[in-house]
Amino acid sequence: MNKFWIILSHTYMTRLKTKSFYISTAIILLFIIGMANFQTIVDIFSSDDKDTIAVIDKSDVLFDSLQESVSNSNEDVEIVSVDESEGVIKESVREGIYKALVVLELNEDQVPEATYYSNTITETAVQMVLEQQLQQLKIAMATQAAGIDQATITEIYEPITFQRIALNESAKTDEELNQARGIVYIMLFLLYIAVLMYGTIIATDVATEKSSRVMEILVSSASPVTHMFAKITGIALLGLTQISLFVIVGYTLIQSKQEELTGGIFEYFGIQDTSPTVYIYGIIFFLLGYLLYATLAAMLGSLVSRVEDVQQLITPMTLLVVAAFLIAMFGLSMPESTLVTVTSFIPFFAPMLMFLRIGMLEVPFWEVAISISLLIGTIILLALIGSRVYKGGVLMYGRSSSLKDMKKAIELTKKE
Amino acid sequence: MTLLLNNVTKRFGENIAVNNLSLEIPESEMFGFLGGNGAGKTTTFRMILGLLDRTNGDISWNGETINYDKSHLIGYLPEERGLYPKLKVRDQLIYLGKLRGMSKHEVDSELNNWLERFKVPEYIDKRVEELSKGNQQKIQFISAVIHKPKLLILDEPFSGLDPINVEMLKEAVLELKNQGTSIVFSSHRMEHVEELCEHLCILHNGDQVVQGSLRDIKRSFGKKNLMVHGDFSVDFLQDIPGVLRYKKVADGCELQIEHEDVSQKVFASLQGKGFVRKFDLEEPSLNDIFIEKVGAAYE
Numbered sequence: 001m002n003k004f005w006i007i008l009s010h011t012y013m014t015r016l017k018t019k020s021f022y023i024s025t026a027i028i029l030l031f032i033i034g035m036a037n038f039q040t041i042v043d044i045f046s047s048d049d050k051d052t053i054a055v056i057d058k059s060d061v062l063f064d065s066l067q068e069s070v071s072n073s074n075e076d077v078e079i080v081s082v083d084e085s086e087g088v089i090k091e092s093v094r095e096g097i098y099k100a101l102v103v104l105e106l107n108e109d110q111v112p113e114a115t116y117y118s119n120t121i122t123e124t125a126v127q128m129v130l131e132q133q134l135q136q137l138k139i140a141m142a143t144q145a146a147g148i149d150q151a152t153i154t155e156i157y158e159p160i161t162f163q164r165i166a167l168n169e170s171a172k173t174d175e176e177l178n179q180a181r182g183i184v185y186i187m188l189f190l191l192y193i194a195v196l197m198y199g200t201i202i203a204t205d206v207a208t209e210k211s212s213r214v215m216e217i218l219v220s221s222a223s224p225v226t227h228m229f230a231k232i233t234g235i236a237l238l239g240l241t242q243i244s245l246f247v248i249v250g251y252t253l254i255q256s257k258q259e260e261l262t263g264g265i266f267e268y269f270g271i272q273d274t275s276p277t278v279y280i281y282g283i284i285f286f287l288l289g290y291l292l293y294a295t296l297a298a299m300l301g302s303l304v305s306r307v308e309d310v311q312q313l314i315t316p317m318t319l320l321v322v323a324a325f326l327i328a329m330f331g332l333s334m335p336e337s338t339l340v341t342v343t344s345f346i347p348f349f350a351p352m353l354m355f356l357r358i359g360m361l362e363v364p365f366w367e368v369a370i371s372i373s374l375l376i377g378t379i380i381l382l383a384l385i386g387s388r389v390y391k392g393g394v395l396m397y398g399r400s401s402s403l404k405d406m407k408k409a410i411e412l413t414k415k416e
Numbered sequence: 417m418t419l420l421l422n423n424v425t426k427r428f429g430e431n432i433a434v435n436n437l438s439l440e441i442p443e444s445e446m447f448g449f450l451g452g453n454g455a456g457k458t459t460t461f462r463m464i465l466g467l468l469d470r471t472n473g474d475i476s477w478n479g480e481t482i483n484y485d486k487s488h489l490i491g492y493l494p495e496e497r498g499l500y501p502k503l504k505v506r507d508q509l510i511y512l513g514k515l516r517g518m519s520k521h522e523v524d525s526e527l528n529n530w531l532e533r534f535k536v537p538e539y540i541d542k543r544v545e546e547l548s549k550g551n552q553q554k555i556q557f558i559s560a561v562i563h564k565p566k567l568l569i570l571d572e573p574f575s576g577l578d579p580i581n582v583e584m585l586k587e588a589v590l591e592l593k594n595q596g597t598s599i600v601f602s603s604h605r606m607e608h609v610e611e612l613c614e615h616l617c618i619l620h621n622g623d624q625v626v627q628g629s630l631r632d633i634k635r636s637f638g639k640k641n642l643m644v645h646g647d648f649s650v651d652f653l654q655d656i657p658g659v660l661r662y663k664k665v666a667d668g669c670e671l672q673i674e675h676e677d678v679s680q681k682v683f684a685s686l687q688g689k690g691f692v693r694k695f696d697l698e699e700p701s702l703n704d705i706f707i708e709k710v711g712a713a714y715e
Contacts, residue, residue, distance in 0.1 A: 003484075006514045014503070213498025217559065220465045220494075221487045221515040395467060411429065413469065 003222040004230045011205065011234030016241070025242055029249055036253040051099035051126060054082045054089050058105040062112055062137065066104070069133045077126055090117055102130060110145070112138050177360060180278065181332055184359035187282045188352050190243070192325045194286070195293040196318060198239045200310070202231060202294055203301030206394075207310045210302065215394045224394060225387040228302075232294045239290075281358045281368070288375050289351025293317065295379060299386035302393030303405045324349040328356050335360040345371050347378035388413050417443040417478045417566050419464070419598055424473035426459055426622075433459040435622040436473070441600060441615070443566075446593050448609035448616030448630075449602035450702075452710055455619040457602045458495055461569050464600070465492060477567060488517030491565030495572045495602075497556050501545035505531075505555055508544060509562060516563040523562065530558045534584060550577050557585060561592060568592060568599045574608055586612065606702040616702075618709055625709045634699050639708075641698040642671040642679050648690035656681055667693065672704065 015021055034041065057063040063081050070079055079102070082089055089101045100118035107113050112134050116127055143153055206228075209215045218227060300313045327349060331340040335357055344353040344367075354371040357363045392412030396405065419441040426434040434456040441447045451457050462468040464475055466482050475482065482490070500508055506527065513523035531537045534554045544552055553576060561568060573589070574582045589612065593599055603609050609616055610630065617627035626633055639660065644650055645668035653671060654662035658678035663670045673679060679697050686692055 003515060006511070010511050014500075014507075209500075212501055213494070213496045214500055216467075216494040216496065216498060217492060217512060218515070219467060220490070220492045221484075221512070223484050226484075391467075395462065 004226050004233075007218075007222060007227055007230035008234040008237070011231050012237050015201070015205075015235070015238050021238075021242075025245065028242075028246060032246060032250050033253065036250070051077050052097075053077060053079045053126070053130075054092070054098040054101045055079050056086060056089065056101065056103045057081060058103065059112070062104045062106070062134075065137050065140070066130075066133055069136060070129065073129055073133065077129055093117060094119060099126065104134075110141070112141070180359040183278060183282070184328075184332065184356050187286065187355060187359075188325060188328050191286055191289050191351060192321060194239055194243070194290060195321050198235050198290070199293050199297035199317065199321075200314065201238075202235050203297040203310050203314050204307060205231060205235070206298055206301030206390075207304045207307045210304070210394055211306050219391075219394055224391040228295075228298050228387055228390045229383075232291070232298055236290060236294065278359055281355060284372070285351040285355040288372070288379065292347065292351070292375065292379050292382065293321065295382045295386045299382070299389045299393070299406075302390040303396075303409060305396075320348050324352045328352040331356050332360075345374060347375045350375050385410075417596075417598060419477045419567060419600070420475070421460075421464070422474040422476075424460070424463060424475060425471045426456070426463060426468065427471045432622050434463070434470075434619075435624075437619075437622075437624055438473075439617060439627070441598050443598050444593060444596045445615065446589070446599040446601055446613045448613035449600060449619070450604075450606070450609060450616060450706060451602070451619035454621070456622040457619060458571060460619075461492070461494075461571055461600070461602070464569065465490065487515070488563055489566045491516075491560040491563065491568040493557060493560040493568075493570045493573055495575075497553060499544045499552060499556060499559070502543055504541050504543055505547075506540050508555070509559055512559045513562050516565075518563050526562045527558065530562065533588070534558075534581075550581055553577060554581065554585075557588070561588070564592075564595075564597075566597055568597050570599060570601045572603055573601065574603065574605065582608075606706055610702045618706060620710045626705065630702070633705060634702075637700050637705050637708075638675055639700055639704070640673050640676050640679065641700055641704065642673050642682060643694060643696040643698065644668045644671065644682070644686070644692070645694035646686070646690055646692045650686075650689075653682055653685065656685060672700075 055063055055066070063079075067079055067081075070077055077099075086101070086103065089098065092098050093101050100116060103115045103117070105113055114130065114134055116130065121127065139153070209218065222230075296317050297314060300317060301310060304310055304313050324343075327339060327343055331337065331353060334340065340353055340357065343349040344357050350371045354363075354368060358368060389406050389409045392409035393405070396409055396412060419439070421437055421439040424434060424437045425432070437456075437460060439447070449457050449460070459468065463470045464482065466484070477486070480486075503511075506524075509527050510520055510523045513526075514520070518526075527540065528537070531540060536551060536554060539547060539551065539555070544555065547555065557573065560570070570589070574585060577585065586608070589599065589601075601609070601613060613630060615629050616633070618625050628636075644653065650669050651664075653659060653669060656678070658674045658681065659671050660674055661670075661672035671682065673682070676697060683695065686695070
């Protein structure tokens with residue numbers, strides 16, 4: 001067996017067998033399952049009992065209309081009219097018989113006013129319902145007093161039609177844009193998480209081998225460059241295993257809940273019908289983005305002597321990823337801005353931003369080609385520098401761990 | 417399978433780590449590499465293994481350069497010990513063995529033999545971090561020799577071991593040598609080198625200060641050690657011309673003399689002084705030579 005495959009399978013298998021891998025996978029799977037069953041979980045925890053709210057209506061005209069509109073709303077709230085004095089009812093609220101007490105009255109302008117008494121006022125949902133209903137009641141009363149009939153009111157509140165149509169024939173329609181936004185969003189998130197998570201794993205793995213000093217034996221039996229790329233590929237396969245597991249579980253759950261879920265969240269994320277080119281570009285940019293950052297991570301990992309220093313040294317890389325992600329988030333609503341266009345050619349941002357442009361706009365092929373070529377060129381350059389840094393870095397032990405060591409590491413591989 | 421170093425120099429910037437080193441290590445030979453801390457031993461080993469590029473000179477093994485295609489023929493025990501702390505001994509050696517071109521099956525049978533030999537068969541399923549330092553070292557040694565290398569580089573192989581384990585490892589090293597492995601061996605412990613190596617060199621700050629066969633080195637050194645034990649005070653011996661060093665011990669003294677002829681003058685001066693219990697002319701120890709050569713270079 002080729003040494004590349006030996007190192008790759010070792011990296012993959014040992015990581016696969018670690019507890020931390022099981023735990024992180026389990027946590028994310030639980031999260032996915034939780035998300036898919038969100039509605040069910042909410043239903044379990046919310047009791048069927050309606051909160052009862054006592055109402056003292058000093059005006060004698062408000063209660064009936066309020067009760068009608070509250071019961072028409074979907075909230076689990078029930079209001080009852082009570083005749084006892086405020087003091088008695090407040091006591092009952094304290095004892096938990098009623099959720100709250102609302103005192104209704106009409107002021108001198110014949111406008112409804114309400115005071116809400118409850119043990120705590122932290123739970124705003126019920127308060128909001130009552131407030132909204134009273135607000136509508138006020139509008140109804142005011143318009144009635146002004147002699148405007150109900151039909152006119154409905155007409156006034158009717159939402160207007162606002163259609164968006166792109167004149168450029170190849171531009172995406174409103175519907176397509178929404179879908180694209182969804183898929184771009186998912187891809188940005190995946191890349192962001194993958195780079196941060198697996199980049200850290202690579203850097204830590206290299207640093208662990210260095211700090212345990214097993215590295216010197218490894219690089220005496222296989223070339224550091226083989227070692228570096230086998231490691232990067234091994235962790236990439238690990239990532240693919242994890243991600244496919246999530247996708248399979250997610251997909252199965254979605255299939256089993258198709259009726260509940262069709263439309264809604266799916267339509268929003270545009271998974272139902274997006275053109276395959278977007279997916280292909282998605283995969284290309286994902287892989288290239290991963291490779292770029294993974295090479296960087298391996299190089300940085302080779303510079304530290306202690307695992308504790310990894311985090312410190314990969315901070316610049318993390319910041320790059322975060323910056324790319326933030327620009328992309330901003331770009332989701334303004335894909336045509338100059339910032340997005342320019343950064344879509346800068347290799348460290350391109351995987352996210354060029355993909356965003358492809359998803360949201362009609363980008364000429366040559367632009368995509370330039371961006372991809374620049375990206376590949378940078379990866380090759382980084383791999384060349386990285387492998388030299390790696391070769392020297394793995395033999396270098398010292399207290400300091402800074403980017404200055406990169407120069408030292410390259411010098412170590414020089415002939416003099 | 418001769419290892420040849422020809423005028424090898426390594427510079428790190430301004431600093432010369434190894435200067436113009438030439439060596440020849442034939443097959444089935446154990447070569448001792450001595451030197452103080454920072455003398456350039458590890459740098460030389462790394463150059464032989466190709467981990468560092470040399471600035472000048474040539475290194476060849478059997479007429480060819482050493483590269484990763486030959487790594488299954490080479491064994492390396494680095495001075496800084498390193499194994500995966502969390503991996504079990506067997507998994508560890510299967511991985512390292514595979515990288516040296518062995519199959520899993522071969523590793524298994526060899527590993528069992530070695531663990532039996534080192535009397536630690538129960539460690540096969542233990543994680544390395546659970547083992548004591550000395551036992552980790554045995555595992556490390558096994559990882560360097562499990563693939564039966566033809567060229568074995570041992571950087572301080574016996575440090576941190578108790579005398580019983582040192583003997584066990586020494587025996588194993590000698591057996592490998594007799595099976596035809598060329599061994600390069602570095603140590604701070606002169607007695608180990610004296611015992612195991614026929615040829616050796618001493619490095620100091622990158623310069624080779626002594627090189628040759630152990631016997632020649634001792635002979636050409638000239639100075640000898642003389643031990644005198646007597647029932648009377650032997651202090652006067654230090655005044656005899658040719659006595660370089662005088663060290664008082666419980667029963668007498670140890671002298672270093674310029675040449676073996678001086679011993680006869682010492683012998684004559686002892687006549688009639690009293691009862692002489694011991695008069696012993698010895699070859700200089702490697703320790704003396706090392707201190708003299710390296711110490712002189714320090715001054």
